[in-house]
Amino acid sequence: MTNSNFPPSDIYIIGVGMTPAGEHWEKSLRELALEAIIQARQEAGEITPGALYVANMLAPVLSRQSHLGALLADFAGMRGIEAVTLEAAGASGGMALRHAVMAIASGLVQSVLVVGVEKFSERVSAEIEAALSTSGDADFEAIHGVTQTALAAMLMRRYQFEYAVPEGAFAGFSVNAHANGAGNPRAMFQRPIKPETYQRAAMLSEPLNMFDAAPLADGAAALMLASGDAIPADSSYPKIRIAGSSAAVDAVALHDRRDPLYFSAVQDSTAEALSQAGLNRDQISLFELHDRYTIYSALALEAAGFAERGQGWKLGQDGNITRKGSLPITTFGGSKARGDTGGANGVYQAAEAVLQLQGRAGEAQVENARFAMIQALGGTGATAVTHILSGSETP
Amino acid sequence: MEVSSHWRVRQQRYALVGEVCPSCEVKIFPPRDVCPECGDEAKTHFQFSGRGEVYSYTTLFDAPQGHEAQLPYTLALVKLEEGPLVTAQLTDVNGTKLEVGMPVEMVTRKLRSDGDRGMLVYGYKFRPRLQAA
Numbered sequence: 001m002t003n004s005n006f007p008p009s010d011i012y013i014i015g016v017g018m019t020p021a022g023e024h025w026e027k028s029l030r031e032l033a034l035e036a037i038i039q040a041r042q043e044a045g046e047i048t049p050g051a052l053y054v055a056n057m058l059a060p061v062l063s064r065q066s067h068l069g070a071l072l073a074d075f076a077g078m079r080g081i082e083a084v085t086l087e088a089a090g091a092s093g094g095m096a097l098r099h100a101v102m103a104i105a106s107g108l109v110q111s112v113l114v115v116g117v118e119k120f121s122e123r124v125s126a127e128i129e130a131a132l133s134t135s136g137d138a139d140f141e142a143i144h145g146v147t148q149t150a151l152a153a154m155l156m157r158r159y160q161f162e163y164a165v166p167e168g169a170f171a172g173f174s175v176n177a178h179a180n181g182a183g184n185p186r187a188m189f190q191r192p193i194k195p196e197t198y199q200r201a202a203m204l205s206e207p208l209n210m211f212d213a214a215p216l217a218d219g220a221a222a223l224m225l226a227s228g229d230a231i232p233a234d235s236s237y238p239k240i241r242i243a244g245s246s247a248a249v250d251a252v253a254l255h256d257r258r259d260p261l262y263f264s265a266v267q268d269s270t271a272e273a274l275s276q277a278g279l280n281r282d283q284i285s286l287f288e289l290h291d292r293y294t295i296y297s298a299l300a301l302e303a304a305g306f307a308e309r310g311q312g313w314k315l316g317q318d319g320n321i322t323r324k325g326s327l328p329i330t331t332f333g334g335s336k337a338r339g340d341t342g343g344a345n346g347v348y349q350a351a352e353a354v355l356q357l358q359g360r361a362g363e364a365q366v367e368n369a370r371f372a373m374i375q376a377l378g379g380t381g382a383t384a385v386t387h388i389l390s391g392s393e394t395p
Numbered sequence: 396m397e398v399s400s401h402w403r404v405r406q407q408r409y410a411l412v413g414e415v416c417p418s419c420e421v422k423i424f425p426p427r428d429v430c431p432e433c434g435d436e437a438k439t440h441f442q443f444s445g446r447g448e449v450y451s452y453t454t455l456f457d458a459p460q461g462h463e464a465q466l467p468y469t470l471a472l473v474k475l476e477e478g479p480l481v482t483a484q485l486t487d488v489n490g491t492k493l494e495v496g497m498p499v500e501m502v503t504r505k506l507r508s509d510g511d512r513g514m515l516v517y518g519y520k521f522r523p524r525l526q527a528a
């Protein structure tokens with residue numbers, strides 16, 4: 001009902017690139033971006049993109065660098081093309097992909113390079129917290145000393161109160177992410193954790209502990225998109241079709257939501273993307289959701305319609321979300337184990353989903369992956385961007 | 396810039412002044428001039444009582460720049476008795492056992508010292524309220 005968009009048609013991802021996520025003291029923002037761009041361009045074959053869309057959240061604050069479109073296009077040897085930054089807090093990556101799809105669908109460009117890049121390690125923690133809090137409401141949240149972690153903690157406490165969930169209810173998301181990170185050579189954390197490790201973890205902001213929160217990481221990821229007739233003959237891997245693409249917003253401040261425990265932007269964009277793709281939820285092979293905090297995984301699963309309200313945490317408990325389960329999530333470790341790369345997250349999600357659908361996921365591979373849903377969230381779910389990617393359609 | 400941005404919202408922050416929608420009578424805080432329920436213009440001022448209850452809360456041990464001196468501090472989402480939720484710090488809670496649903500009332504306190512010139516920003520916080528017998 002909210003956005004009756006046209007489904008995308010004949011738009012494909014033909015190349016992906018990702019740097020490892022982590023603390024890249026030795027590399028600048030532009031060097032990280034370039035590394036991902038070079039990989040994606042190599043995979044895509046002989047094609048010069050008509051536009052570069054940069055997904056970034058905090059470079060103007062943390063690196064004192066805006067105007068990333070021109071900066072990165074030039075640095076990557078693409079002077080002359082058009083380039084711009086898309087910013088929607090933690091959903092920037094999904095939003096840049098969304099705009100690439102719209103640009104190609106419009107017919108005004110035939111191919112777009114999307115690069116998501118974030119560099120947190122330039123600054124100390126209090127500065128980063130202040131920068132991150134700009135994704136909330138400056139006048140009515142940040143002024144009170146609110147952090148993103150505090151907002152997630154308050155949502156978790158209210159969830160525990162309303163649904164009377166047991167102690168450790170969210171552990172499954174953290175354990176699954178770390179188990180999956182162990183199969184991802186680009187992950188910041190590549191070792192599984194035991195449930196006891198979660199139970200013993202120090203509190204960050206009660207009731208939210210260290211293993212409920214994703215670590216911030218530097219990183220860059222890139223995607224080359226093209227319309228069907230622009231795909232070069234020397235493209236390296238099977239093309240991946242964009243089957244659904246939708247973005248929606250809710251109030252930025254949690255206190256302005258009708259119901260803080262319901263991510264309505266997730267509901268809106270998921271329903272629209274599924275309808276465009278002509279799919280039911282049980283046809284989704286894997287779901288790369290936004291897991292900055294474990295509570296967000298539960299809330300996203302509920303608002304996306306994979307669980308009843310108050311029941312999302314149970315999917316984390318019974319093995320459903322593992323790579324062998326009925327709805328694998330965060331298959332490369334998600335933000336929790338791969339590392340939270342801010343505005344680049346949505347681009348990592350897309351690149352990881354492409355590897356799954358092409359059967360190139362290595363140890364992280366989900367068997368028979370055919371349709372992948374990816375979803376980037378900004379702030380406390382104020383922006384939600386959902387895409388559905390489709391693998392080879394030959395039977 | 397900073398000074399004027401705080402000046403613009405001074406009344407709202409000092410005294411919890413919001414708005415009431417003339418069409419559907421919903422009470423609005425923070426003020427937004429357009430009713431979130433019916434979409435009509437809603438610029439009529441409304442003085443909130445300052446009474447409410449804790450919807451949720453948490454204590455912070457890491458603060459953003461400008462709030463480090465207050466650590467540790469407790470934040471809450473407070474459900475005002477007139478309807479809206481507000482985000483604010485809880486104050487005067489040393490030794491109080493906090494819980495969801497706890498009655499609180501508004502007080503005006505220093506929120507933070509801002510910018511290079513150390514300008515003080517004042518506004519609402521909430522403290523525990525004695526429950527009516």
Ligand SMILES: [Zn+2]
Nearest residue numbers: 416419430433
């Ligand atoms: Zn109204």
